Amino acid sequence: MSAKDKLVIFDTTLRDGEQSPGASMTKEEKLRIARVLEKMRVDVIEAGFAIASPGDFGAVQAIANTVKDSRICSLSRALDKDIDRAAEALKGANASRIHTFIATSPIHMKYKLQMEPDAVIEQAVRAVKRARSHTDDVEFSCEDAGRSEIDFLCRIIEAAIDAGASTINIPDTVGYAIPEQYGNTIGQLIQRIPNSDKAIFSVHCHNDLGLAVANSLSAVAQGARQVECTINGLGERAGNASLEEVVMAVRTRSDLFDVETGIDTTQIVPASKLVSSITGFPVQPNKAIVGANAFAHESGIHQDGVLKHRETYEIMQAEAVGWHTNSLVLGKLSGRNAFRTRLEELGIALESESELNAAFAAFKELADKKHEIFDEDLHALVSDSVSKPKEEKYELVCMSVASETGVRPVSKVTLKIDGEEVSAESEGGGPVDATYSAIEKLAQSGINLQLYSVNNITSGTDSQGEVTVRVERGGRIVNGLGADTDIVIASAKAYINALNLMESADERQHPQGDV
Ligand code: KIV
Ligand code: ZN
Numbered sequence: 001m002s003a004k005d006k007l008v009i010f011d012t013t014l015r016d017g018e019q020s021p022g023a024s025m026t027k028e029e030k031l032r033i034a035r036v037l038e039k040m041r042v043d044v045i046e047a048g049f050a051i052a053s054p055g056d057f058g059a060v061q062a063i064a065n066t067v068k069d070s071r072i073c074s075l076s077r078a079l080d081k082d083i084d085r086a087a088e089a090l091k092g093a094n095a096s097r098i099h100t101f102i103a104t105s106p107i108h109m110k111y112k113l114q115m116e117p118d119a120v121i122e123q124a125v126r127a128v129k130r131a132r133s134h135t136d137d138v139e140f141s142c143e144d145a146g147r148s149e150i151d152f153l154c155r156i157i158e159a160a161i162d163a164g165a166s167t168i169n170i171p172d173t174v175g176y177a178i179p180e181q182y183g184n185t186i187g188q189l190i191q192r193i194p195n196s197d198k199a200i201f202s203v204h205c206h207n208d209l210g211l212a213v214a215n216s217l218s219a220v221a222q223g224a225r226q227v228e229c230t231i232n233g234l235g236e237r238a239g240n241a242s243l244e245e246v247v248m249a250v251r252t253r254s255d256l257f258d259v260e261t262g263i264d265t266t267q268i269v270p271a272s273k274l275v276s277s278i279t280g281f282p283v284q285p286n287k288a289i290v291g292a293n294a295f296a297h298e299s300g301i302h303q304d305g306v307l308k309h310r311e312t313y314e315i316m317q318a319e320a321v322g323w324h325t326n327s328l329v330l331g332k333l334s335g336r337n338a339f340r341t342r343l344e345e346l347g348i349a350l351e352s353e354s355e356l357n358a359a360f361a362a363f364k365e366l367a368d369k370k371h372e373i374f375d376e377d378l379h380a381l382v383s384d385s386v387s388k389p390k391e392e393k394y395e396l397v398c399m400s401v402a403s404e405t406g407v408r409p410v411s412k413v414t415l416k417i418d419g420e421e422v423s424a425e426s427e428g429g430g431p432v433d434a435t436y437s438a439i440e441k442l443a444q445s446g447i448n449l450q451l452y453s454v455n456n457i458t459s460g461t462d463s464q465g466e467v468t469v470r471v472e473r474g475g476r477i478v479n480g481l482g483a484d485t486d487i488v489i490a491s492a493k494a495y496i497n498a499l500n501l502m503e504s505a506d507e508r509q510h511p512q513g514d515v
Contacts (some may be wrong), residue, residue: 007250007259008200008226011037011243012046013275014059015075016204017234022451022470022477023279027059029383032348033231034063036274038070040267042243044097046228049075050089051082057089064093066349071137073097078127087134098131099169100124101141104148104156121156125163132164139167141204146172150185154192161195167226168199172215175208175238183218190223202226205241207233212241217249220259231275232283232290244268244289244321252316269322270346274379280468280479282455289321330378332367336360346375348382369485370464376457380466380483384493393418393503394443394496401431401488411435413492415442432491439492445499447471454487467494471502478502 014030017023025033030047037045047063048056064072072093076082078100090096102113102124109115115123124140131138140160142153157168170186177185186203190196203219203226205212216227233242247265250257272290276283285293295318305312330342339360343350350356362381367373395416403409411434414423424441428434436449451470456463465487469480480498484490 004254004258004260005225007220007257007261008043008202009243009247009261009263010044010046010073010202010226010228011042011230012204012228012240013037013230013234013243014063015046015048016228016236016240017230017275018048019236020234020239020279020281022479023234023281024477024479025059025278027055027062028351029278030059031062031066032382033271033274033278034067034070035349036267036271037231038067039264040271041262041264042070043262044071044073044226046073046075046099048089051076051085057085060086060089061092064090064096068094071095071097073099073139075099075101076127076131078102078123080127080130083127083130083134087131090135095137096135097137097139097167098135099139099141100127100131101143101169101171102127103144104142104152105144105146106149107147108144117152121159124156125159128160128163128165136166138165139169139202140165141169141171143171144173145170145185146174146177146182150188150192153185153189157189157199158193158195161193161199166199167202168196169202169204169226169228170219170224171204171228172206172212173204175206175212177205177211177215178209179211179214179218182215183222186219186224187222200225202228203241204228206236207238207240210238212239213245213249216241216246217257220250220257225259231271232281232287234275234279234281242288244272248289248316248321265320266322270375270379273376276455277376277379277383277457277466277468277481280451280453280470280481282453289316294318295323330363330367330373331371332364334367334373339363342375343378343382346378348378350382366464366485370462374458377464380457380464383466383481384483384497391504392500394499396489396492396496397421399435399438399489399492401435403431409434411438411488413438413442415439415496417442431488435488435492436495439495439499443499445473445502447473447499447502450477452491454491457483465490467491469494469498471495471498473502476502 048060050057050060060074074086076086086098128140201224203216203224205215227246229241229243229246233239247261247263285291302313397414399413401411408427409431410427412425422442424438426434426438428437450472454465454467457466464483464485466483467490478498478501480494482490482493
């Protein structure tokens with residue numbers, strides 16, 4: 001038995017992470033991420049904000065019905081209708097949590113809520129009680145606690161605990177805190193609030209000053225026992241505290257922290273890659289833990305040291321966070337069963353036989369071009385095939401690109417639009433530009449390209465390129481994905497995927513679109 005306290009890891013990639021502009025995800029994508037979080041043994045998964053949109057409700061419900069080993073949580077304002085909607089979405093969960101919040105800083109209470117502090121306390125108490133009528137596990141957050149007065153925080157938190165909240169979250173909503181000061185605030189709250197022993201104190205830090213992880217760790221040192229965080233630090237504005245950094249800091253410096261997490265750290269890199277591939281947000285190479293260079297030693301002196309004795313320059317093992325676990329899994333001769341089994345092992349559940357057939361056909365095609373198929377390839381392949389809407393208006397039939405030094409590239413594209421084959425040719429500044437211009441000649445969609453990003457999925461020149469495009473039309477934004485060993489074809493696939501998603505009703509909703 002360990003003498004250390006448990007540090008609860010509360011992942012909010014699917015809720016606060018999705019609030020990153022352009023990071024909205026479909027239900028299917030959220031489910032895939034939730035399954036990996038469950039495999040990672042995340043304690044609480046905040047699956048969404050059920051009342052925000054029908055899409056968010058559906059995602060929370062699907063995750064609650066599917067994920068059984070993690071507690072599933074929905075956010076709600078301190079309003080009856082929000083709380084009831086959260087409870088409805090969470091009905092199928094093995095273990096559920098309602099997370100209700102209200103702002104507590106003078107600036108938010110005066111200008112946003114236009115409420116007196118006493119009325120805010122009253123509403124918080126009512127909300128916690130309402131949430132407790134649905135579930136035993138209620139979390140209460142003091143929004144903008146980082147700029148709230150400590151005396152007021154003490155009053156509202158004491159009342160929320162009395163009303164039945166078992167987790168009290170102290171968000172630094174605008175990323176204003178500094179580690180020592182924030183840690184002291186947490187320590188003081190725990191000391192001063194008479195019933196603080198009846199709740200777990202949680203922290204939720206934003207990264208506007210680049211201090212989200214440092215602030216979270218400082219709070220843990222002062223008694224916080226839950227950290228809210230996201231994969232790759234995704235989140236509103238500059239993001240949230242990154243899960244991988246918090247978890248690995250606590251583990252690597254176990255000499256300093258009296259806590260331990262239950263996280264299976266080998267799932268960190270696969271989760272990071274999955275989130276990056278789904279959102280199209282690349283991970284910077286020098287990002288701690290999950291960046292491509294996080295364990296790469298460039299200087300000769302460092303390389304020499306590591307070869308002689310790894311710990312000279314390494315404080316963690318790459319394998320411990322899931323690097324190099326992308327062992328060769330399947331090849332050209334692998335059958336449908338092996339393919340299905342590996343997908344299941346990766347937590348990828350395809351909804352129907354026809355989805356499995358489509359993914360298997362794409363796998364065989366890929367295996368012809370690329371001999372070694374890694375887990376990352378399978379994730380990309382499935383993203384590629386399941387991100388397609390049910391009805392596709394546009395289909396790529398074939399394309400060719402001529403690219404030569406000193407000559408403007410020309411792309412010829414043949415599409416099927418509503419079943420009818422049409423072709424066009426166009427020049428461009430580069431092969432991708434020429435291809436997009438040829439597609440637009442045919443589609444005349446009027447969409448605006450907001451982001452184009454290409455990543456190699458595994459290493460090596462035969463790696464698949466995975467392209468994400470974000471396009472906008474009339475205020476609606478969709479992300480298109482495409483993967484192929486040829487990056488110009490991957491680019492065309494991503495653009496066509498975005499065109500189809502733009503046409504489909506199966507849209508990605510912005511999480512807080514209508515609240
Ligand atoms: O940053 C914040 O305050 C939040 C709350 C809703 C917990 O995300
Ligand atoms: Zn937040």
